[in-house]
Amino acid sequence: MPEGHTIHRIARDQNADLAGHRIAASAVQARFAAGAARLDGHVFEHAEAWGKHLFQWWEDLPEVLHVHLGLIGKWTRRASPPPLPVGEVRLRLEGPAHTWDLSGPMACALITPDEHDHIVAGLGPDPLRRDADPERFVANVGSSRRAIGALLMDQDVVAGIGNVYRAELLNIVGIDPRREGRALTRDEVDRLWAETVRQLRLGVKRNKIVTMRTDELVRPVSRLRPGEGRYVYHQEACGRCGTPVVDHRIGGRRISSCPTCQPA
DNA sequence: CGATTATGATTAA
DNA sequence: TAATCCTAATCGC
Numbered sequence: 001m002p003e004g005h006t007i008h009r010i011a012r013d014q015n016a017d018l019a020g021h022r023i024a025a026s027a028v029q030a031r032f033a034a035g036a037a038r039l040d041g042h043v044f045e046h047a048e049a050w051g052k053h054l055f056q057w058w059e060d061l062p063e064v065l066h067v068h069l070g071l072i073g074k075w076t077r078r079a080s081p082p083p084l085p086v087g088e089v090r091l092r093l094e095g096p097a098h099t100w101d102l103s104g105p106m107a108c109a110l111i112t113p114d115e116h117d118h119i120v121a122g123l124g125p126d127p128l129r130r131d132a133d134p135e136r137f138v139a140n141v142g143s144s145r146r147a148i149g150a151l152l153m154d155q156d157v158v159a160g161i162g163n164v165y166r167a168e169l170l171n172i173v174g175i176d177p178r179r180e181g182r183a184l185t186r187d188e189v190d191r192l193w194a195e196t197v198r199q200l201r202l203g204v205k206r207n208k209i210v211t212m213r214t215d216e217l218v219r220p221v222s223r224l225r226p227g228e229g230r231y232v233y234h235q236e237a238c239g240r241c242g243t244p245v246v247d248h249r250i251g252g253r254r255i256s257s258c259p260t261c262q263p264a
Numbered sequence: 265c266g267a268t269t270a271t272g273a274t275t276a277a
Numbered sequence: 278t279a280a281t282c283c284t285a286a287t288c289g290c
Contacts, residue, residue: 002271002272003266003271003272006271007272015285051269052272052273068272068273069271069272069283070272070273070282070283071271071272071282071283071284072270072272072282072283072284072285073272073283073284074285080267087284087285088283088284088285090283103282103283103284103285104283104285106272106273106282106283153267153272155272155273160272162271163270163271163274165269209271216277225266234269239281252273252278252279253272
């Protein structure tokens with residue numbers, strides 16, 4: 001379930017649970033046993049999110065833990081002491097009150113601070129970070145002949161947006177995903193960035209992607225079922241005007257849009 | 265019980 | 278563009 005909002009929320013929650021505490025680290029899977037052994041018994045300093053990347057700093061360790069969840073990776077938070085691990089667990093971090101289990105990540109490795117800097121340097125501005133520079137986003141989009149639907153998924157252009165948010169953001173701002181980046185007006189790009197910041201912040205707060213306005217929801221956010229609370233992603237008709245959505249394949253993934261709200 | 269699917273990204277062709 | 282990796286839930290038979 002990971003787009004940028006998920007990773008930022010995890011960083012925040014791990015900081016609350018683990019920062020300043022000595023951690024028992026272990027691994028069920030042999031593939032990260034050595035890494036877990038290296039972390040075991042050290043004090044967790046802090047976690048940092050950059051787009052969809054999570055970095056953890058540890059006291060008295062020169063390396064940084066780098067985790068990228070990919071499509072299916074998950075961090076599961078449990079009360080300490082935790083039950084025996086269920087399923088595939090790449091890494092378990094046991095803190096005083098809460099334990100975090102990592103499964104199915106695309107990347108989980110100890111890297112050097114230089115490698116960390118290199119990863120961060122290759123990312124576009126992250127709308128969830130206060131130091132994000134919107135002008136970089138404007139420049140990246142405005143200079144490209146690629147479709148805006150592809151640009152939003154490209155982490156070099158803007159870091160943290162995934163397949164759900166790109167569809168929802170373009171619907172909300174009223175932009176057809178097939179339009180060239182350089183064909184967008186300055187005002188459209190500005191509104192796209194502003195809406196991205198607003199939606200991802202809401203996502204962190206709710207720990208869930210709910211793009212639909214509260215007054216349009218059929219039930220409270222807390223009781224939404226999966227897939228509800230969105231305008232076009234996995235919807236048959238546009239949640240704003242009722243027009244049947246149309247599907248495109250952009251950037252190798254499916255994206256739905258509303259022909260009425262998002263004219264070509 | 266096997267096939268399918270998923271909010272990701274890289275590599276090869 | 279297709280194949281590939283990683284895991285678990287869901288769906289059809």
